[in-house]
Amino acid sequence: MVTQWQNWARTVTAYPARVLRPRSVEELREIVRSAADAGTTVRAWGSGHSFTATAATADWALDLSEFRGFTDVDLPRRQVTVKSGTCLQELNNSLHVLGLALANLGDIDTQTIAGAISTGTHGTGARLGGLATQVVGLELVQTSGEILRCSAEVNRETFDAARVSLGALGVISTLTLQCVPRFVLAADERPELLDTVLESIEYEVESNDHFEFFMFPYGRRALVKRNNQTDAATRPLSRAAEFISYELVENRAFGAICRLGRALPAVAQPTGRVIDAVLSPRMYRDWSYRVFATPRRVRMVESEYAIPRAALAGVLAELRALYSRLAEPVMFPVEVRFSAADDVWLSPAYGRETAYVAVHQFDGMPYEKYFHEFEAIVRGADGRPHWGKMHSLGREALADLYPRFRDFTRIRDVVDPDRIFRNVYTDQVLG
Numbered sequence: 001m002v003t004q005w006q007n008w009a010r011t012v013t014a015y016p017a018r019v020l021r022p023r024s025v026e027e028l029r030e031i032v033r034s035a036a037d038a039g040t041t042v043r044a045w046g047s048g049h050s051f052t053a054t055a056a057t058a059d060w061a062l063d064l065s066e067f068r069g070f071t072d073v074d075l076p077r078r079q080v081t082v083k084s085g086t087c088l089q090e091l092n093n094s095l096h097v098l099g100l101a102l103a104n105l106g107d108i109d110t111q112t113i114a115g116a117i118s119t120g121t122h123g124t125g126a127r128l129g130g131l132a133t134q135v136v137g138l139e140l141v142q143t144s145g146e147i148l149r150c151s152a153e154v155n156r157e158t159f160d161a162a163r164v165s166l167g168a169l170g171v172i173s174t175l176t177l178q179c180v181p182r183f184v185l186a187a188d189e190r191p192e193l194l195d196t197v198l199e200s201i202e203y204e205v206e207s208n209d210h211f212e213f214f215m216f217p218y219g220r221r222a223l224v225k226r227n228n229q230t231d232a233a234t235r236p237l238s239r240a241a242e243f244i245s246y247e248l249v250e251n252r253a254f255g256a257i258c259r260l261g262r263a264l265p266a267v268a269q270p271t272g273r274v275i276d277a278v279l280s281p282r283m284y285r286d287w288s289y290r291v292f293a294t295p296r297r298v299r300m301v302e303s304e305y306a307i308p309r310a311a312l313a314g315v316l317a318e319l320r321a322l323y324s325r326l327a328e329p330v331m332f333p334v335e336v337r338f339s340a341a342d343d344v345w346l347s348p349a350y351g352r353e354t355a356y357v358a359v360h361q362f363d364g365m366p367y368e369k370y371f372h373e374f375e376a377i378v379r380g381a382d383g384r385p386h387w388g389k390m391h392s393l394g395r396e397a398l399a400d401l402y403p404r405f406r407d408f409t410r411i412r413d414v415v416d417p418d419r420i421f422r423n424v425y426t427d428q429v430l431g
């Protein structure tokens with residue numbers, strides 16, 4: 001029977017020749033060794049939340065949904081080692097029980113830990129890096145079936161390459177994560193005039209632990225989120241308020257508005273002009289992992305680029321001008337987040353203080369022209385694409401954007417000379 005695989009956004013469909021479900025490291029090693037012997041490629045699946053074809057394969061697919069859980073806990077050092085198929089939600093819950101947390105997370109928790117780090121998944125916070133910067137060691141199953149351990153102390157270059165590696169350097173079997181004591185975040189989310197936000201952007205980014213905002217294409221206001229660590233006790237949203245804020249407003253009402261815009265494009269812009277008016281402030285305190293992640297049920301496509309922080313104002317001005325030129329309406333706001341510079345070779349935030357700018361379009365609506373124009377704008381600012389989100393760049397352009405790109409391919413040539421870990425997406429971006 002042929003298996004059909006599809007990613008969350010339904011932008012990619014694949015038909016793997018075999019789907020294998022290892023439960024132990026030994027089984028994982030055996031599968032990789034057999035693939036190499038058979039001369040076929042092998043690709044690990046995360047939870048399919050990348051918009052690009054990064055997890056797709058027509059050869060052997062590794063379903064790691066039964067390869068999950070902790071293998072080691074070092075409480076004094078606040079480090080845990082987990083199997084690569086562990087879902088972030090399960091990881092966060094287990095860390096909480098241990099009195100620990102990850103310092104920063106993205107806005108959903110349905111990805112696997114290996115899938116998330118492999119594409120450079122990030123949250124927001126100018127003093128913090130993405131998930132890959134919280135990895136202090138990892139183990140890669142090589143083509144021979146042997147395990148290659150790497151960390152800042154052992155095989156340093158492989159470590160710097162492997163933390164964001166698109167599955168191209170081997171199958172990650174386990175990851176060791178540096179955690180922090182669990183903490184409460186005071187969340188403050190409110191609509192504000194976009195121009196006012198932009199005037200004080202440097203102050204906002206520097207003075208908040210986690211600052212981000214959503215810019216609405218046709219409105220004048222932005223939804224601003226400030227999350228700061230606090231010693232105060234939790235005071236979560238009541239179940240009713242949570243249901244109204246996140247489920248009714250952000251998912252159901254927003255979904256209904258998007259469906260209306262898709263069915264009647266003529267009303268999309270007028271609706272978009274008032275959409276920010278229905279947003280209301282909300283303030284609450286909750287454990288960090290509950291604040292970072294929210295349910296995202298409105299299906300969409302997305303492109304996101306990392307640009308130097310200093311280029312943000314210019315890029316947003318160009319984007320705002322673009323909306324008046326675009327023939328097709330855009331239903332989703334632009335999301336703007338921040339990150340510290342890091343030292344992970346293929347991290348979009350490598351070596352520079354970064355602003356991430358993400359554009360989206362509702363499922364089933366035209367997005368090609370919009371994303372093409374967006375890409376031209378961010379390319380003008382030396383933007384680097386998120387590896388898991390839609391973009392059109394190939395190896396040559398990417399090699400110019402990443403100072404350590406050639407070092408990455410050098411390591412790849414050593415660990416996978418026969419390209420057992422390639423797929424159509426690595427062919428595009430790595431060659």
Ligand SMILES: Cc1cc2nc3c(=O)[nH]c(=O)nc-3n(C[C@H](O)[C@H](O)[C@H](O)COP(=O)(O)OP(=O)(O)OC[C@H]3O[C@@H](n4cnc5c(N)ncnc54)[C@H](O)[C@@H]3O)c2cc1C
Pocket residue numbers: 008009043044045046047048049050051054055064084085105106107108110111112113114115116117118119120121122123166167168170171172173296386387388389
């Ligand atoms: C609704 C939504 C919200 C999102 N929010 C954010 C966000 O806030 N921030 C952000 O940065 N991104 C975000 N993303 C993007 C998402 O985090 C990334 O695309 C991430 O890679 C998806 O993880 P996954 O587990 O689904 O992995 P997949 O998409 O299934 O796979 C990603 C890559 O990891 C590889 N891989 C998986 N497991 C292994 C392994 N064991 N060893 C080696 N390689 C492996 C796969 O082969 C593939 O190359 C979002 C996506 C969606 C759909």
